[in-house]
Amino acid sequence: MVERVALAGADDPVLRDYVRLRDVQARRSLEVEHGFFIAEGEKVVRRALESGHRPRSFLMAPRWLESLADVLDDHDVPCYVLSEAAIERVTGFHVHRGALASLERPAPRAVDDVLATARRIVVIEDVVDHTNVGAIFRSVAALGFDAIMLSPRCADPLYRRSIKVAMGSVFWLPYARLDKWYEAPDLLARHGFQRVALALDDAATDLARLQVGDKVALLVGSEGHGLSPRWRTTADDVVMIPMAADIDSLNVAASVAVACWALREG
Amino acid sequence: MVERVALAGADDPVLRDYVRLRDVQARRSLEVEHGFFIAEGEKVVRRALESGHRPRSFLMAPRWLESLADVLDDHDVPCYVLSEAAIERVTGFHVHRGALASLERPAPRAVDDVLATARRIVVIEDVVDHTNVGAIFRSVAALGFDAIMLSPRCADPLYRRSIKVAMGSVFWLPYARLDKWYEAPDLLARHGFQRVALALDDAATDLARLQVGDKVALLVGSEGHGLSPRWRTTADDVVMIPMAADIDSLNVAASVAVACWALREG
Numbered sequence: 001m002v003e004r005v006a007l008a009g010a011d012d013p014v015l016r017d018y019v020r021l022r023d024v025q026a027r028r029s030l031e032v033e034h035g036f037f038i039a040e041g042e043k044v045v046r047r048a049l050e051s052g053h054r055p056r057s058f059l060m061a062p063r064w065l066e067s068l069a070d071v072l073d074d075h076d077v078p079c080y081v082l083s084e085a086a087i088e089r090v091t092g093f094h095v096h097r098g099a100l101a102s103l104e105r106p107a108p109r110a111v112d113d114v115l116a117t118a119r120r121i122v123v124i125e126d127v128v129d130h131t132n133v134g135a136i137f138r139s140v141a142a143l144g145f146d147a148i149m150l151s152p153r154c155a156d157p158l159y160r161r162s163i164k165v166a167m168g169s170v171f172w173l174p175y176a177r178l179d180k181w182y183e184a185p186d187l188l189a190r191h192g193f194q195r196v197a198l199a200l201d202d203a204a205t206d207l208a209r210l211q212v213g214d215k216v217a218l219l220v221g222s223e224g225h226g227l228s229p230r231w232r233t234t235a236d237d238v239v240m241i242p243m244a245a246d247i248d249s250l251n252v253a254a255s256v257a258v259a260c261w262a263l264r265e266g
Numbered sequence: 267m268v269e270r271v272a273l274a275g276a277d278d279p280v281l282r283d284y285v286r287l288r289d290v291q292a293r294r295s296l297e298v299e300h301g302f303f304i305a306e307g308e309k310v311v312r313r314a315l316e317s318g319h320r321p322r323s324f325l326m327a328p329r330w331l332e333s334l335a336d337v338l339d340d341h342d343v344p345c346y347v348l349s350e351a352a353i354e355r356v357t358g359f360h361v362h363r364g365a366l367a368s369l370e371r372p373a374p375r376a377v378d379d380v381l382a383t384a385r386r387i388v389v390i391e392d393v394v395d396h397t398n399v400g401a402i403f404r405s406v407a408a409l410g411f412d413a414i415m416l417s418p419r420c421a422d423p424l425y426r427r428s429i430k431v432a433m434g435s436v437f438w439l440p441y442a443r444l445d446k447w448y449e450a451p452d453l454l455a456r457h458g459f460q461r462v463a464l465a466l467d468d469a470a471t472d473l474a475r476l477q478v479g480d481k482v483a484l485l486v487g488s489e490g491h492g493l494s495p496r497w498r499t500t501a502d503d504v505v506m507i508p509m510a511a512d513i514d515s516l517n518v519a520a521s522v523a524v525a526c527w528a529l530r531e532g
Contacts, residue, residue: 135520254401254405257521
């Protein structure tokens with residue numbers, strides 16, 4: 001059962017997991033070094049717990065205690081209770097639907113394990129924006145692909161903002177981070193994946209006309225530069241979503257949603 | 267030719283168009299009352315000008331003067347020049363790619379004019395999030411639909427954040443705001459549109475199996491509640507994007523991208 005701890009103020013050192021939540025650089029080193037991540041919002045906190053992630057502590061305003069009571073009471077960790085104004089002083093911003101949890105960061109999945117069991121995957125290269133990473137997870141999960149692979153430089157799916165935009169799908173959709181960017185295309189081929197690069201390239205096939213086999217890896221690049229030449233030129237197919245005149249491109253997350261839909265199993 | 271004005275400080279009253287850009291409530295009344303909107307970032311400022319919007323003034327750090335020189339010099343308005351730190355004090359946040367423009371808010375298009383000329387449109391109901399409105403504009407423009415109609419309560423496409431996420435497509439994609447929410451389905455019918463409601467409804471048709479006619483209006487609802495019963499039950503078709511197990515829904519902007527792709531002209 002959680003221990004409800006009423007704190008006198010926002011500067012109590014027990015709150016160190018929750019400080020300056022909008023400072024991306026500071027958070028990255030803090031969370032990775034100490035092996036935890038933050039879930040924000042009643043629904044996301046609930047999903048984190050229901051998917052088996054182990055809490056270190058909770059921080060919330062009094063009114064969230066009751067609505068989360070059923071899941072809180074399964075855990076033997078402190079629940080710090082502060083006013084919403086005091087929580088804002090700790091975290092540095094107004095926490096909408098103000099419940100937070102600090103949870104143990106799970107051990108990363110092995111790349112080979114994910115690739116051995118998935119049949120339809122999205123592989124994202126250097127997508128550094130947490131909102132885009134979260135949006136990609138949400139769409140990939142909703143549209144029934146099996147897993148996501150991330151290039152070494154992609155943003156962290158367990159960063160608070162990624163989790164929130166993903167509506168918690170990062171908690172159960174399998175994913176792994178590739179440790180070798182250059183070898184990734186070969187690795188995908190060894191696991192039997194048809195590598196389909198999504199690119200705005202005049203020579204590309206219209207996405208609607210792609211013939212897909214049993215194991216498909218959709219490769220997508222960063223917002224700014226798209227896929228690297230290495231990943232694009234080694235792909236088995238290069239496909240494009242035809243654009244209307246005067247438009248540069250779809251957002252990367254919208255592109256992934258369209259492509260997952262177009263390549264769905266009939 | 268713009269008049270380059272070096273200001274002594276961030277509190278000069280000539281900067282009133284640019285204050286507290288993150289305060290959504292304050293900005294809404296300020297911009298609507300005074301008939302202007304703000305474009306943020308070099309690329310978006312350029313697109314606003316190239317699409318014929320008339321500037322009131324510019325505000326930027328010295329390094330953006332040169333890269334925007336070709337478009338700035340066509341306009342006979344002041345360009346306020348401040349350090350990036352001073353701009354942050356005016357606006358309340360760090361302006362990435364720090365060029366800003368204040369532009370005349372164009373007169374709204376007439377609903378009937380837009381409906382009379384468009385053949386494929388997206389109609390959004392009560393989407394109050396500026397990021398989602400912007401993302402919908404970007405996808406609709408990229409995927410070749412003709413126009414967007416907004417219910418009375420939708421967020422402003424000319425709010426800074428909407429424009430930025432839309433990559434400036436709000437500047438040229440025709441749109442209009444419906445003034446009568448209840449009558450909107452009848453109005454669409456009178457203009458000959460097949461009203462296609464996108465909803466997570468067990469009785470809905472799979473989006474992939476919809477037969478579409480010559481004039482199509484795709485109706486989408488808010489993030490939280492989806493379409494109202496009024497708009498959903500009066501539609502000619504109700505379609506769904508089938509979801510994988512355990513997933514509530516796609517993000518509304520991702521849904522629009524998928525639906526525009528699925529309903530594109532072959």
